[in-house]
Amino acid sequence: MTGLVAAAENMPSGTAQRPSDVIKHYGGRTVEVLNTDAEGRLVLADALAYADAVLDPDEVIDIATLTGAITVALGRHYGAVYSSDDTLAERLVSAGRAADDKLWRMPLVEDYAPALRSPIADLANVESGSTYGGGSITAALFLREFAGKRPWAHLDVAGVGRSTVDEGTLTKGATGFGVRLLVEWLTKG
Secondary structure, three states: OOOOOOOOOOOOOOOOOOOOOEEEOOOOOEEEOOOOOOHHHHHHHHHHHHHHHHHOOOOEEEEEOOOOHHHHHHOOOOEEEEEOOHHHHHHHHHHHHHHOOOEEEOOOOHHHHHHHOOOOOOEEOOOOOOOOOOHHHHHHHHHHOOOOOOOEEEEEOOOOOEEOOOEOOEOOEEOOOOHHHHHHHHHHO
């Protein structure tokens, strides 16, 4: 197992990204930045492309507090799993149940892929306009573009990454959601 940490900070400065900037990712794909607050997916895309090209993994799993949209869809008790591979998704959902880090399988809706089209780059980092909605789905579709052809899963843990109450095994603040799940997944192989 190899882990990569793709971290971003969105502090403003004179050299910060601006809407309509076009950036080149690892491997050469270009992305039009339509939303500078969606910086995490840009860094994560580079890590996925690097892992695919250099590390040659059997499977790829990324985990991020990617979208507030998933909190609207699933609330604060379930994380989302998007996957290009049914078996990998099932194993992750099962590991989540066993570890009490519950996941809900979400669809990669191919009909939403046009939301990421850009007239000046290979992709846009978010939907331009509001034709499709589904912000968590389009974010996962964006990441999939960088994961290669191997089995891949994205865990969107924005809703479950922080607890607003002291309840059960959780205390207010960061939950560490996904750690127990991934340990369970790794040990069950």
